[in-house]
Amino acid sequence: MVLNESQKSLLKQHEALLIGKWITDLSNTSAFIMSEMKDLNWAGFYLLEGETLYLGPFQGKPACTLIKVGNGVCGTAVKEVRNIIVRDVHEFPGHIACDVASNSEIVIPMKAKGKILGVLDLDSPNVGRFNQEDEAFLSVLVQQLIEKNIF
Numbered sequence: 001m002v003l004n005e006s007q008k009s010l011l012k013q014h015e016a017l018l019i020g021k022w023i024t025d026l027s028n029t030s031a032f033i034m035s036e037m038k039d040l041n042w043a044g045f046y047l048l049e050g051e052t053l054y055l056g057p058f059q060g061k062p063a064c065t066l067i068k069v070g071n072g073v074c075g076t077a078v079k080e081v082r083n084i085i086v087r088d089v090h091e092f093p094g095h096i097a098c099d100v101a102s103n104s105e106i107v108i109p110m111k112a113k114g115k116i117l118g119v120l121d122l123d124s125p126n127v128g129r130f131n132q133e134d135e136a137f138l139s140v141l142v143q144q145l146i147e148k149n150i151f
Contacts (some may be wrong), residue, residue: 003064007137010036014141018148020073027057029120033141034059037134039126041101045110047118055136056118063098072096074119077107078085083139084128089123099123106130108138113148 003011013036017028026045033043044058046067053067064072065066070079072094077084086105089095095105102123110117120142124130 001139003140004133004147007133010137011140011144015144015148018144020148020150022149025149029141029145030057030059033122037122039124039129040120040122041125042099042123045118045120048078048116056137060101060123064096067096073105073107074121077109077119078116081109081111083108083135085135087128087130101125103127105131106134106138108135108142110142112148117146124132126147 014029014032017032020023030044034040037043042058042060042063044060045056046053047056051069053069055063055065055108061103069075073084073086073089073092074131084094084107086092088096089102089105102125105126106122108120110119120138122130122138
């Protein structure tokens, strides 16, 4: 999918924030996403250790701290090694409700050298908030993170 000019501009801004320090870059990225994308109530990262995703840097209300691989949207994205867009989280079997205001979700696995590092997770109070354009944009954004941090 081709990115639009606005998305390309945002990616340039994001790239300028990255310094090659993983936690710092994850922190600034979650803040950047919350400030630049509309209709979000949570943006952040879960980092994979063994068979568990641990809460990483995020913006939003306090969240679930541990998610087993295969559970919820994030754990399913890791298990299946794929991006997941959920139009209505109430229709996703096994959805983990960290914030009852969330109605839609997108999860992008972070992969480097054949290994899953974790996921980028965004929630919205709006049903159907996320689409393939968001998926394409966020996939490139995640790739920028990984490349800057030389995984």
